[in-house]
Amino acid sequence: MAPLFTVRIQLLLLQAVGFLIGLVGQAVRAFGGPRFSSRTTRPVTEPLLLLSGVQLAKLIRQRKVKCIDVVQAYINRIKDVNSMINGIVMYRFEAAKKEAHAVDKKLAENQEDEATLEKKWPFLGVPLTVKEAFQLKGMPNSSGLVSRRNAISKTDATVVALLKEAGAIPLGITNCSELCMWYESSNKIYGRSNNPYDLQRIVGGSSGGEGCTLAAACSVIGVGSDIGGSIRMPAFFNGIFGHKPSPGVVPNKGQFPMAMGAQEQFQCTGPMCRYAEDLAPMLRVMAGPGIKKLKLNDKVNLKDLKFYWMEHDGGSYLMSKVDQDLILAQKKVVAHLETMLGVSVQHVKLKQMKYSFQLWVTMMSAKGHDGKEPVKFVDLLGDHGKPIKPLWELIKWCLGLSVHTIPSIGLALLEEKLKYNYEKYRKFKAVEESLHKELTEMLGDDGIFLYPSHPTVAPKHHVPLTRPFNFAYTGIFNALGLPVTQCPLGLNAKGLPLGIQVVAGPFNDHLTLAVAQYLEKSFGGWVCPGKF
Ligand SMILES: *[C@@H]1O[C@H](CO)[C@@H](O)[C@H](O)[C@H]1NC(C)=O
Numbered sequence: 253m254a255p256l257f258t259v260r261i262q263l264l265l266l267q268a269v270g271f272l273i274g275l276v277g278q279a280v281r282a283f284g285g286p287r288f289s290s291r292t293t294r295p296v297t298e299p300l301l302l303l304s305g306v307q308l309a310k311l312i313r314q315r316k317v318k319c320i321d322v323v324q325a326y327i328n329r330i331k332d333v334n335s336m337i338n339g340i341v342m343y344r345f346e347a348a349k350k351e352a353h354a355v356d357k358k359l360a361e362n363q364e365d366e367a368t369l370e371k372k373w374p375f376l377g378v379p380l381t382v383k384e385a386f387q388l389k390g391m392p393n394s395s396g397l398v399s400r401r402n403a404i405s406k407t408d409a410t411v412v413a414l415l416k417e418a419g420a421i422p423l424g425i426t427n428c429s430e431l432c433m434w435y436e437s438s439n440k441i442y443g444r445s446n447n448p449y450d451l452q453r454i455v456g457g458s459s460g461g462e463g464c465t466l467a468a469a470c471s472v473i474g475v476g477s478d479i480g481g482s483i484r485m486p487a488f489f490n491g492i493f494g495h496k497p498s499p500g501v502v503p504n505k506g507q508f509p510m511a512m513g514a515q516e517q518f519q520c521t522g523p524m525c526r527y528a529e530d531l532a533p534m535l536r537v538m539a540g541p542g543i544k545k546l547k548l549n550d551k552v553n554l555k556d557l558k559f560y561w562m563e564h565d566g567g568s569y570l571m572s573k574v575d576q577d578l579i580l581a582q583k584k585v586v587a588h589l590e591t592m593l594g595v596s597v598q599h600v601k602l603k604q605m606k607y608s609f610q611l612w613v614t615m616m617s618a619k620g621h622d623g624k625e626p627v628k629f630v631d632l633l634g635d636h637g638k639p640i641k642p643l644w645e646l647i648k649w650c651l652g653l654s655v656h657t658i659p660s661i662g663l664a665l666l667e668e669k670l671k672y673n674y675e676k677y678r679k680f681k682a683v684e685e686s687l688h689k690e691l692t693e694m695l696g697d698d699g700i701f702l703y704p705s706h707p708t709v710a711p712k713h714h715v716p717l718t719r720p721f722n723f724a725y726t727g728i729f730n731a732l733g734l735p736v737t738q739c740p741l742g743l744n745a746k747g748l749p750l751g752i753q754v755v756a757g758p759f760n761d762h763l764t765l766a767v768a769q770y771l772e773k774s775f776g777g778w779v780c781p782g783k784f
């Protein structure tokens with residue numbers, strides 16, 4: 253147990269260091285940083301902004317609404333509030349308007365019936381935003397790495413190309429954390445994104461710009477990616493829907509950084525949106541041929557499903573306690589399912605969940621089936637030229653001279669220590685296998701597991717440094733390879749989004765998506781910020 257013990261001490265030390273840096277960050281925020289005259293973004297007044305992607309596409313197809321009016325409404329909204337949230341970091345308004353006019357022209361000339369149009373272009377004319385880490389022609393995909401800021405994509409990532417083919421119109425690209433490895437979206441190219449429900453709070457990461465952009469009604473559908481919660485955490489903190497699909501369904505091609513080694517199985521590209529009814533159609537488009545692995549055409553009868561719930565991970569020393577607000581919200585869901593659907597929701601205690609963080613790290617540092625090692629983080633930061641020297645970067649950072657963010661430097665410093673090398677930590681591989689077996693047997697092809705999306709609601713900026721391991725609430729399901737939909741559950745007394753993870757067995761994404769629609773109907777789904 254000796255090595256494990258030292259790792260434990262090191263992890264606690266890391267938390268202590270993070271705590272100090274977090275305190276300094278708080279102090280800096282108290283005296284400096286941007287100030288806004290309001291706490292939240294302004295509420296939406298334009299009704300076109302309050303329709304789902306699916307509804308917008310329908311109205312456009314029926315020629316009841318002009319595509320240019322929809323795109324213009326979104327551009328106006330972005331111009332109105334994006335400076336507060338800094339969600340979209342590069343616009344393509346002129347190109348988008350041209351594409352919108354082209355859609356209107358096409359529809360004026362096209363005589364095909366509605367059903368044919370829907371089949372050909374399910375998202376015809378629908379505004380879209382894309383996480384910066386993905387290639388979108390004419391835009392950078394630097395992942396916030398300063399050395400890559402000027403490289404412009406000449407092609408589209410596969411999912412972006414598929415959504416464009418389906419008729420969607422990209423408005424711009426959205427912020428993320430440096431190299432997509434942290435749950436506060438901030439970097440040295442684009443600065444920091446702010447939560448529309450409270451601008452002093454985080455948007456989550458790494459698809460955080462996407463989360464706050466959708467929540468602030470600056471976009472209606474978006475593309476994110478998730479290797480440890482990067483879709484679900486921002487969806488949770490910003491009160492929207494985010495789906496991490498079963499692994500190997502949606503192509504990851506065309507994003508930076510690309511996962512290597514075993515990480516390839518954990519990186520999942522997926523849809524983020526404000527309205528649950530957009531999830532399945534987006535997934536159909538984004539998956540391409542991979543959709544055959546899922547059963548999205550199966551009719552789901554919620555009454556026939558088996559439901560399970562667990563209110564926290566069982567007490568890991570690394571993670572925060574789950575907020576009472578979140579436990580209460582989960583209990584309301586349980587009670588609602590029991591009374592309205594007449595199902596019984598079984599409380600479970602999966603003992604090994606408390607090793608979530610250790611399992612995630614073990615799995616992330618494993619070799620791939622092809623024997624390839626994951627790329628080292630110091631190499632990624634050094635952009636494959638020279639690996640960065642983490643200690644030197646830390647000194648530079650203290651002097652305000654580093655081009656990297658403090659979470660990246662911290663991760664680089666700890667990389668070797670955290671590497672739960674396979675031999676030494678075989679134990680965790682066994683734990684993972686046993687937990688995987690327990691959960692997949694429990695869920696089968698008709699089970700749903702309800703689990704917190706995160707231990708706390710959106711914290712203030714910098715606070716994640718003091719709680720670096722909380723992401724394991726989402727990361728565990730990457731390690732286990734299960735599909736998960738994060739569903740919003742209204743706001744707490746401070747006006748901050750609540751939510752829950754809805755998990756199913758492998759390739760049963762259709763179940764979590766059906767539950768997401770049900771929860772939206774029952775609990776109201778997305779709530780417009782600024783109304784509170
Ligand atoms: C954009 O992503 C592609 C595909 O992963 C990658 O080859 C390229 O280097 C990335 N561009 C930049 C500027 O990072």
Ligand SMILES: CC(=O)N[C@H]1CO[C@H](CO)[C@@H](O)[C@@H]1O
Nearest residue numbers: 338340341342441442443444
């Ligand atoms: C707040 C902030 O730093 N915003 C920046 C986002 O990125 C754009 C494009 O690089 C900059 O112009 C903004 O200043």
